[in-house]
Amino acid sequence: MKKVYIFMGPPGCGKGTQTAHLADFLNLPHIDTGALLRAEIAAETPDGIEAKRKIDKGQLVPVELVGRVIKNRLLKEDAQNGYILDGFPRSMEQTKILERIQEEIGLDVQNVAFYFDIENHALVERLVNRRSCPVCGKIYNIISNKPKVEGKCDIEGADLIQRTDDNEETAKLRFITYEEQTKPILDYFRSKGILHTINADQSIEAVWNEVKEFIID
Template sequence: MRIVLVGPPGAGKGTQAAFLAKNLSIPHISTGDLFRANISQGTDLGKQAKAYMDAGNLVPDEVTIGMAEDRLDQADAADGFLLDGFPRNEQQARALDAYLARHGIALDGVLDLEVPEDEVVKRIAGRRICRNDSAHVFHVENQKPAVEGVCDICGGELYRRDDDAPDKVRNRLEVYHRETEPIIDYYRKQDLVVTISALGPVAEVTRRAMAALRAGSERPA
C-alpha cells in the first residue's frame, strides 16, 4: 500500500506510523528522518537544508521534495510506503502526485488522524522529557514517572520543552490549519481520505486505522 498519514501535532502520527508500517510491511518515511539522513550523509540536498536551517530559515519546498523523491526511489519503497510529515502543504502534494504519475503508480489512501484541539494541547503540554535522553518521554497524566520530575529509566531531570507550552502548541496548531490541513481537502477531491478518531489506546487506534485503510482500498475505483 502507498499511504500518506496526516493529522495535527499531538495526534500520535509517529507512533501510529511505526505500527502501521510494521503491520503492512512497508517502510515508514518521515520528514524528520529524511532531513537527519541527508544532513548526516552530507548529500547536496542535506547541505542545502542545513544552510537554511543554520540561518534560521525554513527549508524550501523544492529541497524537501527532492529528499522525498530520492527516498521513494529506493528499492524498499517500490511496493509501498507510508509517508509521515510529507506532503505538508498543497505544493508538496502536487509534486508527490507528479512523481507518482511519472512512475505509473498512485496513492491507495490518505489516513487523517482526528483529535480535538483541547486534547492536542493537553497531550503535548503534559509531556515531560528527560534531559539525559530525549527518547525517555513521560506525561503528567498518562505516563507519570514513579517520582515526579525524575526519569524512571536513568534518573535524569524531566522537563517540558519550551515549544510544548500551551500557547506554543496553539501556535503550532494554527500553522497546521493554515498550511497542512488544506491537503486533506485536496486529497478528498481524489476520494482518497479516510478519517478516524485518534482518541483511545494506541492499539485500538491502530486497529481502527487498519480497518479504515482496508475498507478504503476495497472501494470501487
C-alpha cells in the same frame, strides 16, 4: 500496486506512534521527512548543506529540495511495495510534488490518507503533559502514559525533559498554523475519496483499531 499511507495531523496528535506501528504491521518503511532531512544534513550531502543553510537563516527548506530527498528515498528497494509518509505533504504545493514524484517513479500507486482529528484543547493538554527522554527519545505523558519511576525513563533511567516549545501558547499557535496549511490538502484528498478521518482523542489501542480498518488488502 504500491500501497501508500499518508499520515496527517497536528503536532502531538499521536500519529508518530501509529505510523511506527503500521510500518511494523505491514513491513513497509516509515518515511519521516524530518528524519530524512536531518540525515542529509548529518551526511553533509549537497542537499543537506543547502537545507542547513536555510534552517540556520530561519528560512523554510525549499520544497523542491525536500521533494528530491523524498524521491531518492522512495526509489530504494524497501519502498517498492509501498511506504508510509509522515510529515509530508504539508501544503498543496507539496501534495502536487508528491503526485509528480509518484508519476516519475511510474509504478501503480494507491494512496490512502489519514487525518488525525483532535480538538485544540485536548491537544494542548496532551502537549503540556508530554515528557521525553533526551537519551532514547521515548515519549511519556504524565497523566496517561507515566514512566514507572516519576521523572525517569523506563529504558535507561535518564531524567525526562519537557520540550521548551511544549507550552500552551506555542501549542495553540502550532495548531492554528497547521490547520490553515492542511485544510486545502484535506479537501483535495476528500474529493479524491482517499481521506479517512481518525478520532485521535482516544487511547493508542482505539486509534489503532480505527487505522486498521482502512488498510488495503
